[in-house]
Amino acid sequence: MKTKILLAEDDPDFGMILKQYLELENFDVSWYQNPQDIEPMISSSDFPFDLGILDVMMPNIDGFSLARMIIKENNSFPLLFLTAKNQKIDRVTGLKIGADDYIAKPCDPEELVLRIKNILKRTAPNTPESLANIGQYMLDSTKLLLSHPDGDIRLTVREQELLLYLLKHNHSMITRDDILNTIWETNDYFTGRSLDVFISRLRKYFAHDPEIKIQSLRGIGFEVDFPGS
Template identity: 40%
Template sequence: MAETIEILLAEDEPSLGQIIKESLETRSFKVHLAKNGEEAYDIYKSIQPKLLVLDVMMPKKDGFTLAKEIRQEDSTIPIIFLTAKSQTQDVVEGFTIGGNDYLKKPFSMEELIVRINNLLHRITLQQSAEIISIGAYTFDFPKQLLTHKEETLQLTHREAHLLFHLIKNKNQVLDRSMILKKLWGDDDFFSGRSMDVFITKLRKKLKQDESIQIINVRGYGYKLVC
């Protein structure tokens, strides 16, 4: 019998929360619904869910604050943000604090279910991956750790997966549209700007080895050269 996957859903709008809960439970997920950030954190501590779906704008504790607290305890649990915000800085903030994906309201239940399943599959692949060497660095993909000599950096989920795909396509162009759809779920303007920010972050974290470069191939994508 397949394992029942428990999901924590934090949504302060009662009708929407109930619709999402019922929709996910028809797909055999077990959903714990919280109406604010504080209640969501208490549920998280008590059940240790496999995935979090967090509304950004909530009373008592917003989704970003809640995610930051949870990330201090668990660096790998998948987090999907639900947001009415669509500004680039909001999207980037969500990913920077450790969000794995986001959905802009209004959204379809089918899209949410697809993104949940994709994230769970991606986490399974990550957990089975090996430690990778890149130049003078060691990249522990399962733990999202990048080590250079005695210094170890904790990467966000998005940084880790972007670096993983760059390494797997080392010295080849990583198609911009393909990776945006794979990791961001969309290749629109906001997703593209968000990816550019994460490329800049990775360049800074790899700067200790001058033989490693992430090159922007205009009109096509990025290439990691080592």
């Protein structure tokens, strides 16, 4: 079965190029130039897409606003932003919303396909050993679900990927370079800021258990302590 991609891009030439290229790569692409046409589908119990590619700058509804609507109804839905801007605020805003990746326009279609495949690889079903005790929490990696007696948290794909990497290196010192090169596959200012956003998010999620620690080591990276894992 083909992966169904939601493409929101108002530029007719660029949108057509992306749609045709992605279809050549065997993706099923639904392209919308007007994001308002997507709204009625968002609240549907059968949201028909596996991944979304959203242009940040669109008329009527910008990509960030559209993403917030989608995430509100489909918390773990993988999202990738297209942006013509290189300002860090755009990228950080997208990450805070819950995006899994971003790519600057005009982009290399081959790079876009590679990023899509990496996201889909991270969302693929895990092995049967998908449950992990983390202090007072339980992680179900097949459902992207972090459970606690006070409530459940639906993780994004990138949040879970980072958490699993930290769990793999429990009770160890981890350098920022290792995390960035392994998970983001690059190491620059913007990915460094992205890492900081995701680390802050994980600390917030684990706030109910004071025994869980993700400690920053200035100029080095992090030291993690996940009891019971």
